[in-house]
Amino acid sequence: MFKKIAALTLSALAVLTISALGAGVSGRLVIKGSDTMLPLANQWAEDFQKKNPRATISVTGGGSGVGITALINGTCDIATSSRPIEPKEVAAARSRNFVPKEFPVAIDGIAVVVHPSNPIKSLTVDQVRDIYTGKITNWSQLGVKAGRIVAVGRDTSSGTYKFFQEDVLKGAKYRADMISLPSTNAIATTVSQDKGAIGYIGIAYAKSFAKKVKVLPISFGKGKPAIYPSDNAIRSRQYPISRSLFCYTRGNPTGLAKAFLDFVMSPEGQAGVRKVGYVPIK
Template sequence: MMTHRTPLLSLLVLGLVSALPACKRSESPASSDSSPKDEASSSPKPGGGKAVTVKGSDTMVILVQRWAEEYMKQNPGSPVQVTGGGSGTGIAALVNGTTDIATASRAIKDVEAQQVHARFKTEPKEIPVAKDGVTFYVNEASPLTSLTVEQLRGIYLGDTTNWKDVGGPDAPIVVYSRENSSGTYVFVKEHLLQNADYTEKALTLPGTAAVVNAVSQEKNGIGYGGAAYAKGIKELKIKVGADEVAPSQENILSGKYPLSRPLFFYVRGEPSEAVQKFIDFALSAEGQKLVSQVGYFPVK
């Protein structure tokens, strides 16, 4: 783990504007409600220097885009390019030397860290930049408000296939999941499924926004993703004993919510001045305020 401080250039975000989903948190002003894409967050600005590249977690794209846009306003002319593709894709780009910063919603694996070292003779540095709670979504018409970790595990392993078995209606459960390059997919597999395989009946979708959209249209659906995406669907609380624990800021920062997790930046060794300056902005009071506005939770 590391703490990074250094000045940086500025930022320019290339590519397609991916609109941000409106935030569900009371302190979170709404952005736009389109889904994020595997593209940069804003159009090119003339006169920019070499872009700082940020690639990886689809969960984090909406947040990094906001950081990039605000940072660019303060530092015009120095580009930062933001793309998604999944945590695994971002870390692979870090290993291949094709991104300056990898974003990940799960920790880097030992084999990935070894690959970085083998190629660049330096260790990857891990920087927690926000917190999240993996949230399970059901259709707004569902009568359910909470499930236990064990009930969620049964659904995603395929042992539980009818909602009536967990207190819902007599109807088949339609299970939605993320692709295996997703850090959220890996986190759920490790922390909920205890490294067992997902049910073969799970329908794999390319991003959290796609999962939310599917659940919003399928009355018997269930899916999962980052807390910032919960719009047009119902968030399930997790039942812990007699309590129903919501993925709220208080519960996530305290660790009471069972599926709380950090969101990371990864860099190779000591970052350049330009890269460090962007990291410093993300961790600044202003940057952490944007974390809350997007719908995630600050690291401090």
């Protein structure tokens, strides 16, 4: 009799333990923003939901600016951004009675890519700037035979567009004939199909297109070593075009948003950063 009661008790405890472990957090979380961070946010959402099956997470891109606007308007819980939030966006948030909370969550290197057939071996930051501002229009000006340069970049809603303009172009305007595309994937695809093209994409996309585009080492200037965007070079910021990737919330996060960001910064969440192809923040 006692053995039967003990067995039933143990069974009940086992059920309670399994229920407690499987419960996790619940609710619906909306994440929106950076196209660069889209595969990363999807990876985090997938891994988080495995641990918290009662949580529903919606992840969409559209661009960093789109995500931050959605956060300000209250239509998303977390905005992903490949650039720091701008003062005017903080002011807009304050007008809605909150201050955005910033979370650096990963590190990225913006890879400069060309068609695999292009014989160019490397570029300086100045040369990249001159290409994208229109001072250099033909590959022959750089000593190689690849014809007319077709500059490809993102659209104005993109955080990468703005970061590249500020960090590489030093605030100068993009060349008028640049092909502006709505996604990083579209840039990589275009460069892979056009022998004269050059583009800029997040390192995770460069890795996924490894056999279709050629990643160029970049140097800080003439006479300085050209650095390939390896994980170590990006982490140490030796690679010239490195940056942090961010998540933003409406003030200090609570509930499901806090649980998600705690997961993002955990060893498991940072392992997801490496899995996707970016560089862990810690």
